[in-house]
Amino acid sequence: MERGKLKIKKGDEVVVVAGRERFAKKKGKVLKIFPEKNTVIVEGVNFVKKHRRQTRQDRQGGIINVEAPINISNIMLVxxxxxxxxxxxxxxxxGGSSARVCRSCNEIIDK
Ligand SMILES: [Zn+2]
Known part of the structure; x- marks a missing residue:
């Protein structure tokens, strides 16, 4: 992993390049980042079934689909x-600030 700031930001569109096969090449938006774990949650990618306990507010309980975090090394920025x-x-x-650049086209991605 590169030092310094993470190269992925919330709201970025990313594609899954490694990891579990059924999510390969899937694209989605980054919803959440966990920098200390090097994982991200990508919209629509890596669904897992979770059991939800029945509560007073939620009588349904049962099984729900939620997005599980995936490792940053398994995704690439689009x-x-x-x-x-x-x-x-x-x-x-x-002025001392920095910006991300795309290594393919050398354009500045954000400021
Ligand atoms: Zn580019």
Whole structure:
């Protein structure tokens, strides 16, 4: 894993490039990031069934589908500029801030 800031941000479109086969090549938006675990939750990817206990508020209980976190190394950012699954780099901008750049098209992804 690269040092420094995570290369994936909430709201990014990503594609699954490794991991469980039935989710391979699936695209989705990053909903949540767990930086300390290097995992993310991607919309519509990696559903697992969870048992939900019956409570007073929720009489149904039973089994629900929820998205489980997947490792960041199993996903790649889909570049919003060129549309390819891309490696992400960082460049320094004037004024000391930094931005992510797409390694495929060299465009700045965000500011
Ligand atoms: Zn690109």
């Amino acid at each position: 570049c919003p500029k060129c549309g390819k699954p891309s490696r992400v780099g960082r460049i320094r901008l004037e």
